[in-house]
Amino acid sequence: MKTVSQRTVGGPDVLRTVETEMPQPAAGEVLVRVVATSINAADWKLRSGVVDRLGPPPFTLGLDVSGVVAEVGPEVSEFRPHDAVFGMVFGANAEYVVAPVTALAPKSPGLDHTNAAALPTAALTAWQALTDVRPGDRVLVHAAAGGVGHLAVQLAKARGAYVIGTARTINHEHLRRLGSDEVIDYTTTDFTTAVAPVDIVLDLVGGEYGARSLRVLKPDGRLIDAQGNNAADDPRYRRHYVRPSGADLREIATMVTAGRLSVDIDRVMSLADIAEAHRLSESGRVRGKIVLTAWNTPT
Structure with a gap:
C-alpha cells in the first residue's frame, strides 16, 4: 500500500510516497481504508522537528481519518467491514491505517468524507x-x-x-x-x-x-x-492536550448534521501533493482546514 513517510526531519520535501506492507488490526482495533485525511499544525511541527515526540524517523504523519472499515480485529463488536467511520488516528497519511475502536465514530450519511476528515483533531x-x-x-x-x-x-x-x-x-x-x-x-x-x-x-x-x-x-x-x-x-x-475520543466525535457529528456546527475547508488536495499542503499550512494563511484525499482511492 502507499504511505507517506520521511527518513529525516526537515522541510516539506522530506515527505515521500513509499510502498509498505498492509498493517493488521490487533484486539480492539480495525483496519480503515483511508478516503480522506487533513492537515493539522502538529503535522508540520513534527515533520520539521519543531516538536520531537516521535523519536527518530522514519515515521508516517497524519492525525485525521475518514474512511471505511476494511477489516476488524479480535474482540471488536462496535464496527463491521464496510462501515463508514471517522476519527483521530495517528499515521493516517496512508491508504490504510489501523485504529482503536475507541478513537472512531460512525460517519453518518449526512456527513461526507471531506468534512468528516477535516473535523477530528481540530474539533x-x-x-x-x-x-x-x-x-x-x-x-x-x-x-x-x-x-x-x-x-x-x-x-x-x-x-x-x-x-x-x-x-x-x-x-x-x-x-x-x-x-x-x-x-x-x-x-x-x-x-x-x-x-x-x-x-x-x-x-x-x-x-x-x-x-x-x-x-x-x-x-x-x-x-x-x-x-x-x-x-x-x-x-x-x-x-491543554487533545485526546482521541469516539464518544466526543459522536456528539460533534450530531451537531454537524443538525446544522449547529460547520467546518471550514480551505481546499481539497491529494496525498500525492502533501508537500505543498504542508507548505500552505505552515504559512499560517489557511482559513479552516486543508483536506487530502487518498491517491486514487474510490469514495
Whole structure:
C-alpha cells in the first residue's frame, strides 16, 4: 500500500510516497481504508522537528481519518467491514491505517468524507478545551479563523458564551457569521487594550500571547493554552492536550448534521501533493482546514 513517510526531519520535501506492507488490526482495533485525511499544525511541527515526540524517523504523519472499515480485529463488536467511520488516528497519511475502536465514530450519511476528515483533531481540541464554558461567559479565542479557532468560536457560542476572536480583517465577516460577537485584527490592534476582562482565553497561538492574555483575564478566569505559551507560572493557566475520543466525535457529528456546527475547508488536495499542503499550512494563511484525499482511492 502507499504511505507517506520521511527518513529525516526537515522541510516539506522530506515527505515521500513509499510502498509498505498492509498493517493488521490487533484486539480492539480495525483496519480503515483511508478516503480522506487533513492537515493539522502538529503535522508540520513534527515533520520539521519543531516538536520531537516521535523519536527518530522514519515515521508516517497524519492525525485525521475518514474512511471505511476494511477489516476488524479480535474482540471488536462496535464496527463491521464496510462501515463508514471517522476519527483521530495517528499515521493516517496512508491508504490504510489501523485504529482503536475507541478513537472512531460512525460517519453518518449526512456527513461526507471531506468534512468528516477535516473535523477530528481540530474539533476535539476545541470541544475538550471548552468543556467548562457556561452561558454568559466571555470567551476570547486567538487565531479564531484557523482550523481549531473557527470551531471553537461556534462551540463557545453554542454553549451560551459571548465570543471574541482575534483574526485578520479579511476573516472578520465570516467569523461574525459563525457567531463571534467581537473580532479584533491582531495585525493592527493590540487586543490587550481592546478587550474588556474575559472569563476564558483559548490560546491557539502560543509564545508571548500567554502573558499578554493574562492582562485581559479575570482574577478567577482560565487561560487554556493549546500551543505552549509563556504564562505557565500563573495559577489561572491550564495546558491543554487533545485526546482521541469516539464518544466526543459522536456528539460533534450530531451537531454537524443538525446544522449547529460547520467546518471550514480551505481546499481539497491529494496525498500525492502533501508537500505543498504542508507548505500552505505552515504559512499560517489557511482559513479552516486543508483536506487530502487518498491517491486514487474510490469514495
